[in-house]
Amino acid sequence: MRLSVIGCGYLGAVHAAAMVELGHHVVGVDVDARKIEALSRGEAPFFEPGLPEILTSAIATGRLSFTTDMSQVKGAEVHFIAVGTPQKAGSNAADLTYVDAAIDDLIPFLSDGDVVVGKSTVPVGTAARLGHKVESGSGATLAWNPEFLREGYAVKDTVAPDRLVYGLPAGPNGDRARAALDVVYAKAISDGTPLVVTDYATAELVKVSANAFLATKISFINAMAEIAEATGADVTHLADAIGFDARIGRRFLNAGVGFGGGCLPKDIRAFRARAEELGVGDSISFLKNIDEINLRRRQKPVDILIEELGSLSGKKIAVLGLSFKPESDDIRDSPALDVAVNLHGLGATVAATDPEAIANSRAKHPQLNFVSSTQEALEGADAVVLVTEWREYRRLDPVAVGNLVRNKLIVDGRNVLDVDAWRASGWIYRGLGRP
Ligand code: UGA
Numbered sequence: 001m002r003l004s005v006i007g008c009g010y011l012g013a014v015h016a017a018a019m020v021e022l023g024h025h026v027v028g029v030d031v032d033a034r035k036i037e038a039l040s041r042g043e044a045p046f047f048e049p050g051l052p053e054i055l056t057s058a059i060a061t062g063r064l065s066f067t068t069d070m071s072q073v074k075g076a077e078v079h080f081i082a083v084g085t086p087q088k089a090g091s092n093a094a095d096l097t098y099v100d101a102a103i104d105d106l107i108p109f110l111s112d113g114d115v116v117v118g119k120s121t122v123p124v125g126t127a128a129r130l131g132h133k134v135e136s137g138s139g140a141t142l143a144w145n146p147e148f149l150r151e152g153y154a155v156k157d158t159v160a161p162d163r164l165v166y167g168l169p170a171g172p173n174g175d176r177a178r179a180a181l182d183v184v185y186a187k188a189i190s191d192g193t194p195l196v197v198t199d200y201a202t203a204e205l206v207k208v209s210a211n212a213f214l215a216t217k218i219s220f221i222n223a224m225a226e227i228a229e230a231t232g233a234d235v236t237h238l239a240d241a242i243g244f245d246a247r248i249g250r251r252f253l254n255a256g257v258g259f260g261g262g263c264l265p266k267d268i269r270a271f272r273a274r275a276e277e278l279g280v281g282d283s284i285s286f287l288k289n290i291d292e293i294n295l296r297r298r299q300k301p302v303d304i305l306i307e308e309l310g311s312l313s314g315k316k317i318a319v320l321g322l323s324f325k326p327e328s329d330d331i332r333d334s335p336a337l338d339v340a341v342n343l344h345g346l347g348a349t350v351a352a353t354d355p356e357a358i359a360n361s362r363a364k365h366p367q368l369n370f371v372s373s374t375q376e377a378l379e380g381a382d383a384v385v386l387v388t389e390w391r392e393y394r395r396l397d398p399v400a401v402g403n404l405v406r407n408k409l410i411v412d413g414r415n416v417l418d419v420d421a422w423r424a425s426g427w428i429y430r431g432l433g434r435p
Contacts, residue, residue: 001024001025001077001078001180001183001184002024002025002026002075002076002077002078003019003024003025003026003027003076003077003078003079003080003184004026004027004028004029004072004073004076004078004079004080005019005026005027005028005029005079005080005082006029006030006070006073006079006080006081006082006083006102006105006106007029007030007081007082007083007084007098007102007120008028008029008030008032008035008036008039008066008082009030009035009046009082009083009084010046010048010151010154010262010330011082011119011120011147011149011154012028012030012080012082012083012119013028013039013044013045013046013048013051013055014048014051014149014154014155014158015080015082015119015147015158016028016058016064016066017051017054017055017058017064017155018054018155018158018159019184020054020058020061020063020064021054021057021058021159022159022184022185022186022187023187024063024184025063025064025076026058026063026064026065027064027065027066027067027072027073027076028064028065028066028067029066029067029068029069029070029072029073030066030068031068032068033068036066036067036068039055039066040059040065040066042055042056042059043055046329046330047327047328047329047356047357048151048152048154048155048328049152049153049155049327050154050155050156051154051155054155070105070106070109071109073106073109074109074111076114077113077114077115077180078114078115078116078117078180078181078184079106079110079114079115079116079117079140080117080119080145081099081102081103081106081116081117081118081119081120082119082120082147083098083099083101083102083120084098084120084262085098085099085120085121085122085270086262086266087265087266087269087270091273092269092270092272092273093123093269093270093273093274094121094122094123094266094270094273094274096122096123096126098120099118099120099122099126099130100130103116103130103133103134104133107133107134107137107138110134110137110138110139110140111138111139111140112138112139112140113139113140113176114138114139114140114141115140115141115142115143115176115177115180115181116134116140116141116142116143117142117143117144117145117177117181117184118130118142118143118144118145119145119146119147121146121147121207121208121211121263121267121270122204123204123208123270123271123273123274123277124201124204124205124208124274124278125201125204125274125278126204127142127144127167127200127201127203127204128200128201130142131169131200135173141169141173141174141176141177142169142177143166143167143168143174143177143178143180143181144166144167144168144200144203144204145164145165145166145167145181145203146165146167146203146204146206146207147207148161148162148163148207148210149161151261151325151327151328151330152325152326152327152328153327159188160188160191160193161188161193162193162194163193163194163195163196164181164185164188164189164193164194164195164196165195165196165198165203165206165207166178166181166195166196166197166198166203167198167199167200167201167202167203167204168197168198168199168200169199169200170199178197207267208267208270208271209271211263211264211267211268212267212268212271212284212287212290214252214259214264215259215264215265215267215268215287215290215291215294216286216287216290217252217253218252218253218254218258218259218264218294219258219259219289219290219291219293219294220253221235221239221252221253221254221255222255222256222258222293222294222297222432222433223293224238224239224255224433225255225256225297225432225433225434226293226433228433228434229432229433232435233433233435234433234434234435235255235415235432235433235434236255236415236431236433236434239253239254239255254414254415255415255432255433256297256335256389256413256414256415256432257297257298257300257301257335257336257339257387257413257414257432258293258294258295258297258298258335259294259324259335260324260325260332260333260334260335260336261324261325261328261330261332261333261334262330262332262333265291265294265333266333268287268290268291269287269291271284271287272284272285272287272288297335297432298335298338298339298342299342300413300432301339301385301387301411301413301432302339302342302343302346304411304430305317305343305348305383305385305409305411306346308383308409308428308430309382309383309409311347312343312346312347312348313346313347313348314347314348314349315348315349315382315383316348316349316351316380316381316382316406317343317348317349317350317351317381317382317383317384317385318351318353318377318378318381318383318384318385318405319336319339319340319343319350319351319352319353319377319385319387320353320354320374320377320384320385320386320387320388320390320393321336321353321354321386321387321388321389321390321393322334322336322337322340322352322353322354322357322358322360322361322387322388323336323354323356323357323360323388324336324337324388325388325389326388326389326390326391327390328356328357329354329356329357329359329360330357330360331357331360331361331364334357334388335387335413336354336387336388336413337357337361337364337365339385339387339413340352340361340365340368340387341365341368343385344365344367344368344369349369350368350369351369351371351376351377351378351381352368352369352370352371352377353370353371353372353373353374353376353377354388354390355390355392357388358370358372374392374393374396375404378401378404378405379404379405380404380405380406381404381405381406381407382405382406382407382409383407383409383410383411384401384405384409384410384411385410385411385413386410386411386412386413386414386416386417387413387414388414389414389416393416394416394417396417398417398421398422398424398425398427399425402425402426402427408425408426408427408428409427409428409430410422410427410428410429410430411430411431412429412430412431412432413432415431415432415433415434417429417431419431419434
């Protein structure tokens with residue numbers, strides 16, 4: 001099938017290459033010429049494991065191309081909208097400028113019978129509005145097909161998703177859109193991927209409620225970490241024990257400096273803003289607490305350092321990790337980067353490092369001192385703070401690290417280190433929510 005993908009960021013670039021893997025012809029469109037040039041050379045403009053490989057192989061098939069010229073989508077039967085919906089400046093709401101612009105730019109090039117498929121995360125009610133725009137401006141139909149990919153696993157999540165959701169209009173147009181999507185996702189469907197076919201509003205809500213649930217799960221365990229800190233309990237044992245209950249489950253119960261990234265934080269805020277507009281703000285007002293708990297936990301490593309060291313002025317602090325999670329160079333709303341910035345603000349000599357996110361971090365916070373090697377960060381440090389649990393930090397040897405630092409104090413902001421091994425090597429080990 002011939003497809004187009006409008007917007008070639010984290011979502012669209014992966015989607016475009018993955019659709020070629022599934023046997024389709026794809027043209028990717030973006031307004032950013034530099035991004036398009038990089039993608040056309042088979043280079044991923046951001047770090048995502050597996051993406052360079054599938055980009056290169058997809059380009060080699062001759063079935064994947066990238067362009068800034070929207071007219072090139074002509075001839076494609078299905079057009080995916082994969083542009084960003086960031087938080088609006090000065091408000092909790094989502095900024096839909098890019099989604100509207102993508103649809104407006106696309107409409108002149110649509111043919112009768114085409115299907116436009118929204119993948120961006122949008123406030124409920126957006127698809128109905130855009131569906132009207134698409135149908136009145138062309139003979140095409142709009143479907144809403146939210147994306148659940150996780151950064152770091154984006155390729156796998158796109159090629160083999162854990163579920164598919166189609167939000168469709170009622171009637172023959174909806175049937176036609178469904179048939180087109182079934183062809184797009186033929187492989188996943190034949191592999192038995194669960195499929196939920198529903199209306200626009202439900203499809204939009206599935207996406208934001210899934211992210212709200214995940215955020216709630218993380219803030220729940222972080223709230224338990226605060227209680228554990230007041231009582232001498234260990235939140236990691238608590239998470240293990242409650243996680244054995246299959247109704248609860250252990251995943252997303254890792255207490256630490258909390259969630260960040262381009263999705264969870266802004267999605268729960270936009271969800272609240274939309275619910276308030278709809279007059280049902282009270283129904284999800286708890287998401288305000290979820291956000292507050294989350295932001296509060298970023299302060300905890302800093303508080304622990306002050307408790308242990310007194311004034312931080314002039315102290316060298318090694319900050320391990322800057323991206324919002326491992327296997328990503330994304331620093332949007334990153335708890336790790338916030339910790340580094342706060343420490344710097346308190347007069348500490350921060351030596352911040354990360355396997356992939358230094359360039360992005362430096363562009364946003366040039367005032368920080370970045371070092372490219374873990375060893376350089378650790379040498380002569382008065383304290384070490386682990387804030388993004390990259391594999392190389394999880395595997396650090398307490399004895400070897402002890403020979404590099406000036407003072408054996410480690411704050412484990414992700415609770416991933418072996419407490420006993422670090423303490424046995426003479427370290428003061430401080431986790432979050434554990435004694
Ligand atoms: C999230 C969702 O997991 C995806 O399903 C969704 O498609 C995506 O948002 C999106 O809306 O596009 P992602 O932002 O890539 O994916 O990251 P997650 O793996 O969900 O992690 C989010 C944050 O939560 C990270 O900062 C991570 O460190 C933190 N986290 C995760 C915890 O603090 N504790 C945990 O137990 C799990």
